[in-house]
Amino acid sequence: MPLLDDARSAREASRKLAATPLAGRNAALLAIADALASNSEAIFAANRMDLADAASLPEPLAKRLRYDGHKLQESVAELRALAALPDPLGRALNSTRLADGLELYRVSCPLGVIGMVFESRPDALVQIAALCLKTGNAVLLKGGSEARRTNRALYDVVTRAGNVAPGWCALLESREDVHAMLRLDGYIDLLIPRGSGGFVKFIMDNTKIPVMGHAEGLCHVYVDRDADPDMAVSVVRDSKTQYPAVCNAAETLLIHKDVADRILPMIRAAMPDCEFRDDGWDTEYLDMIISVRTVSGLEEAIAHINRYGSGHTDAIVTSDPAAAARFMDGVDSAGVFWNASTRFADGYRYGLGAEVGVSTGKLHARGPVGMEGLTTYKYKLLGHGDTVGEFADGKRGFKHEPLDRECPL
């Protein structure tokens, strides 16, 4: 089975990549950036053929499929920015002197093999391959069939220029491969799906491999009794309308009953293009539509969010710090915001350097995930022939002193 061969090669390559120093990984990133620029015509030609075949696709899908000079410049800029970031590997996250001459270091290292499944956008191929390379991971990529020529062209450039270990990056091209890939637990350490909510949910429901991502972004803004009305208007407007098609846009407005009569008309007036609905609390519109519910107070707002929300990002507008604190503790979401737009929930805005994805799961990584999400850690213990028997016999004792330094090897 070719896929299994790819997975085995990727595992093998991941061991080499894990041992490739930062300079080698960065040089590969820069070589890919240069190769993208010098092979742009072949890539654009492939993309034009994909676009021609996709003439019947709805416009938003066709737009995502487009890979032109602008997209290429973005890819090149991302690769160069990534090469300039510090090494995510080999950092001591913790260090402890267990006893004299016995030092324990918890050191960041790659996860191993990442499986990436994405719809349409071919730029995702370059981005995720680059993130995996920087973090020392091998990667199996499966893109949408409508972008197959563009994906193949980009893949050829990435692997020819980023020649760090044979098989570190594999491209799966058949529909059967994606189903087979979902069964490759034991070969793939983490799956990252990118695409529509239904697509991500399908992946999550049909694999035993850990999945990092979000099927839904059902974000709320709650306007509390003590909200500053103008602030409420601008936070709700920004959360809903600044870019409605994305997962961190608000879908539901909750408003305290004592201020609804006063503030709701202000909000409606500020968002004339937005449709307000009295139901649909479990609907992710991704459009200029917002559900509205008047609540009796903070606790009802929290209960509503915990029931209908997706655990992505939820905001409160209030002048009362105690209400803000209660909201942020009570709402079980990756992001809990006080007097700020839900649209800030994003890896770049958070300052993570690069965004791998947004996770609504609670294990491993939560919320916007940076390169850290593609790493794990191992414990390195450095001794001088130390045995547990000496400690069990009482000849030696544990000290557990923090060392606060990098691992010497």
Add this chain to the structure above:
Amino acid sequence: MPLLDDARSAREASRKLAATPLAGRNAALLAIADALASNSEAIFAANRMDLADAASLPEPLAKRLRYDGHKLQESVAELRALAALPDPLGRALNSTRLADGLELYRVSCPLGVIGMVFESRPDALVQIAALCLKTGNAVLLKGGSEARRTNRALYDVVTRAGNVAPGWCALLESREDVHAMLRLDGYIDLLIPRGSGGFVKFIMDNTKIPVMGHAEGLCHVYVDRDADPDMAVSVVRDSKTQYPAVCNAAETLLIHKDVADRILPMIRAAMPDCEFRDDGWDTEYLDMIISVRTVSGLEEAIAHINRYGSGHTDAIVTSDPAAAARFMDGVDSAGVFWNASTRFADGYRYGLGAEVGVSTGKLHARGPVGMEGLTTYKYKLLGHGDTVGEFADGKRGFKHEPLDRECPL
């Protein structure tokens, strides 16, 4: 379905627990400690009945089932030690000023609902309930049927004395419940199985809920060409014989061909009660048996470990720092040790304060896991009406300055 009711109540309780201050959680831990001591006779009586029924059980199982004065004292001491530990919740793991007046805090918080499935040992019930309580998690417990009276007696004490939120701790008692529990993804955030390798593997293979644990501990010691012979003897002996029945004991000895003739006889002589075998590289003996393989060098040792190991803990004995560094980078295990016994791989020895379990998975937590493994984080963003629009328009810019302080609310 009563189990579903339990799970819903646990979810509800988890929200209350997450908002229970440290003092309340610690008071409950101390109350449970006191109640265990004052209800010891009822607990021992229940345990005597379980033991009487278990007369036909093999001795090691019966031993694990015993809950006597010694075990009770251990439980009480663990509860008091746990109450003395600092709060695992509400700590800012990271803090960044995104822009003036816009501060982001990554704050530790509970996972939510933990599912714990354990065989025999009733002391595990007290320990895991206490760890969940300290970390603000609700817990569904399912113990072995052979300990059902002891579990019920302990559970009654734990929930009557540790009365933090109705339903925060539920006891499942039927065999059907465990199967039903494995299907409760959406209600349970993390499953922790404790028991034999086969038992843990069964859990891992039959649920979509994330599982933290290890089905196997197949640990290696590799004696390199440059190993100090006496050190090799004492590290191998301690790794194999100090406590052979546990997951961090060594199962395979790899030895460099150039020193095998000299050092292997010394090792054999130092472990007269141990059986040496030339095969069985995928066998976890948990007994006084060790597989031996002579390898051509460091790379073959690394390849052997990555192929046959369980990703638990592996050690190299060498005087060559370059060989040690290569081994620790090349071996894809949670613990990679230089000149130290594999038996050090343990939460208490690592100084984690309390051990939740040992994970051979790479996601979330790896190796010996402390209370941190029962927590996740959320992002708290504190603003003053900030909108993304202002930044998109270029009216404001991001600063991303580290703040290095706790979240003010």
